[in-house]
Amino acid sequence: MSVVSARSGTHPVDRSQSFATVGQMLLAAVERHTGVALRSKRDGAWINVGYGALGADVRAIARGLRALGVGPGDRVALLSSTRPEWTLVDSGALAAGATVVPIYHTNSPEECRYVLEHSGARVVVCEDAGQLAKVAAVRDRCPALEHVVVMRHEDAEGCASLGELRSRGEEVDPEEPEAALRRLAPGDLATIIFTSGTTGPPKGCMITHGNFLATVRMYEASLEFGESPVVFMFLPLAHSLARVTQMVALDIGATLAFWQGDPALLLDDVRDARPTHLPSVPRVFEKIHARATGGAEEMGRAKRALFSWALATGASMRSAERGATGPGVLLRGRHAVADRLVLSKVRALFGPELRMALSGAAPIATDVLEFFAACGVPILEGYGMTETCAAATINRFGLARFGTVGSPLPSSEIAVAQDGEILMRGPHVFKGYYRDEEATRESFDGDWLRSGDLGEIDEAGFLRITGRKKELIITSSGKNISPANIEARLRESRWISQAVVYGDNHPYLVALLSLDPEEAPALAARLGIEPDVAAMASDPRVLAEIQRVVDGVNASFARIEQVKRFALLDRDLTLPGGELTPTLKIKRAVVYDRYRETFEGLYAR
Secondary structure, three states, rough: OOOEEEEEOOOOOOOOOOOOOOOHHHHHHHHOOEEEEEEEOOOOOOEEEEEEHHOOOOOOHHHHHOOOOOOOOOOEEEEEEOHHHHHHHHHHHHHOOEEEEEEEOOOHHHHEEEEEHOOOEEEEEEEOHHHHHHHHHHHHHHOOOOOOOOOOOHOOOEEEEHHHEEEEEEEEOHHHHHHHHHOOOOOEEEEEEEOOOOOOOEEEEEEHHHHHHHHHHHHHHHOOOOOOOEEEEEOOOOHHHHHHHHHHHHHHHEEEOOOOOOOHHHHHHHHHOOOOEEOOOHHHHHHHHHHHHHHOOOHHHHHHHHHHHHHHHHHHHHHHHHHOOOOOHHHHHHHHHHHHHHHHHHHHHHHHOOOEEOOOOOOOHHHHHHHHHOOOOOOEEEOHHHHHHHOOOOOOOOOOOOOOOOOOOOEEEEEOOOOOOEEEEOOOOOOOEEEEEHHHHOOOOOOEEEEEEEEEEOOOOEEEEEHHHHHHHEEOOOEOOHHHHHHHHHHHOOEEEEEEOOOOOOEEEEEEEEEEEHHHHHHHHHHHOOHHHHOOOOHHHHHHHHHHHHHHHHOOHHHHHEEEEEEOOOOOOOOOOEEOOOOOOOOOHHHHHHOHHHHHHHHOO
């Protein structure tokens, strides 16, 4: 079955071992910790919620849900962007023994209907009037849905607000939610997380309390948090990585600092929140890298040379730190100068306290990781799936191997089948797909979860992702090519926002590219043209500049993996347009279908 396997040689922390449910873990955490639990910005000022207040809110929401008749195992859906109220409702529902069903706030009304109907949710908690309208449009096709609650009081016309839900809970015995929790076992469902649907309709992953608690222990045993950790939250909490991060943060007594929800203010929010830990997706790091290196290109020759020297010095410092003897006096002196003049300015983009960043959900180019490492921003790349509660492998602080997604987390095992598919097993692996026994059977090979991804394990047990099984491009000459790594390298360019490689049953690869809207004005200024993205997409000078980028990327790949021709879109691929998932992964099937004539036209030139 498998040719190579690896497992962690360490053991998980026992902090959560005595709990049967996530709700019990959360209730114990709010009793155990003091200090700030949640932090968010309102009218330009940071608002803090302490652990004591959080505990009171969680218990009030749990009693409110009990007042609505919600019992152990009943499904409570959450339709909201990432904000403190998401954490409050999630925690309160789990404390009531409910099964939480997250819905991406970017979903269309029909996508919301699918999740609500398929999960059999009895309650849905919506963020605002906009999300309420989605539910109202489909409610008549959600027969199990009994109650609609809205977070904001001003949007509560025709339904209960979150404040009113808390008030209803005053009629319920304070001990009742915890008594309900005691009727649950680790094998009962904590949440049903629907996949983002990159390769077809979303499937509901059944994550048990045991899965969740095991995952929390895995992260706590593998990551360094230090004193007074502050975790920045902007990833969709409907996604398993953000959700597990939230639970770990609360269990260890960290502060969750939330963004304002505006992508244009994201970097400002990160800097102002002064996080110690930043979970993210590759696109954010790629954009910062492109902006920093692009800015260097605009400098004069002397400043460009200084920038390059500082990066090289930072890389030498990191290499020496990993060595047996450590950095010498001369290197320390050079690094101090490089850091003061250049490297510290890159770190300042993340605030002065950042200790660690995490990247997952998609491949990130090695050049990007090396750049940030040289600047003193350690980014640890990991790998997992919704089906593994986001956890499987991760690079550890000081033990990272760039180009890999790390080694197995404690209690996690990975293997590579004879056809190259990555297999996983452990206490974090899900129970199966909700109401889909056939898909559940197909996802397992014995007790091994089939990932659908391709990879290889090196001699030290580090996993390298080589492609996605369903996304392999097989050229007309029979060569198997994974497009993800090529696309990641193309996105490193300051000018390119998205890249989609195509070539199944064709003699060579082509690509569909989009200009980065934020960087397009700089490109236009360089070329002396109007900064109109739509017009720029067909401008010969822009096309020549992008061709130089493609040529540079091609130089690092074998001839069969090189992009021979490309088309430039007159707009960016978007999430609202259905071309990207909420974690900014490409919906390849959608893009291939929508732009098939464009792709095929590249072969007709």
